[in-house]
Amino acid sequence: MRVRTLTGGLAAALVMAGPALTGPVAAVPSADSARPLVADRVLTYDARAAAEFRTAVDRGAAIWNESVDGVELRPAADGEGADIQVVADDGWPRSLPGSLGRGTVYIGRQAIDQGHSTVRVTAHELGHVLGLPDRKPGPCSSLMSGASAGTSCTNAYPNAAEKAQVEKNFEGADAPV
Numbered sequence: 464m465r466v467r468t469l470t471g472g473l474a475a476a477l478v479m480a481g482p483a484l485t486g487p488v489a490a491v492p493s494a495d496s497a498r499p500l501v502a503d504r505v506l507t508y509d510a511r512a513a514a515e516f517r518t519a520v521d522r523g524a525a526i527w528n529e530s531v532d533g534v535e536l537r538p539a540a541d542g543e544g545a546d547i548q549v550v551a552d553d554g555w556p557r558s559l560p561g562s563l564g565r566g567t568v569y570i571g572r573q574a575i576d577q578g579h580s581t582v583r584v585t586a587h588e589l590g591h592v593l594g595l596p597d598r599k600p601g602p603c604s605s606l607m608s609g610a611s612a613g614t615s616c617t618n619a620y621p622n623a624a625e626k627a628q629v630e631k632n633f634e635g636a637d638a639p640v
C-alpha cells in the first residue's frame with residue numbers, strides 16, 4: 464500500500480515585481496499612478512523628438528485611429544507624460560515596447576534613406592507598441608511585414624488580421640472617463 468504525502472497545502476504567495484517605474488515623471492496626476500493591469504483605451508504619444516518625421520508620426524497614428532475601434536492614439540498635451548515616445552535617430556527603425564500601449568519608437572533614418580516609406584515605417588513601429596509582432600517576410604498588404612516588403616511598398620495600413628489582433632489586445636481596455 465502506498466501512502467502519498469501531500470505537501471504544500473498552504474502555497475506561499477508569489478509576489479511578482481512588475482517592471483519598476485523609474486526615473487522622474489513630471490506632472491503626472493496622482494490618480495494615474497495606481498492603474499490596474501489593463502491597457503488604456505486612449506494612448507498619448509509625444510512626437511516632439513521625431514524631428515522631420517513628426518507629420519509622418521501624426522499620419523501613422525491617424526491610420527491606426529481609422530483602422531481600429533479598441534484603441535485611440537492622440538498627441539500628448541504639453542507637460543503631459545506620454546504613453547509613447549517617438550524619436551528620430553540615424554539607426555534602423557525599431558521600437559522598445561513596454562507594457563501594452565507604452566514604449567519608445569525610433570524612426571531610424573537608415574531605412575528612410577534607403578527609400579522606405581516614412582508613414583509605413585511609423586505605422587509599423589506603432590503596431591509593435593499596440594502589441595503586434597513582426598511578420599517577416601511578408602507581402603506589402605501586411606503592415607508588420609515591414610522592410611521585407613521592399614522599398615516600393617508604401618502601404619501603411621494594417622491588414623484585417625493585424626487590425627483584429629489589435630482589437631483583441633485592447634479588449635477590456637480602460638475606457639476614458
Ligand SMILES: [Zn+2]
Pocket residue numbers: 587588591596597609
Ligand atoms: Zn518591426
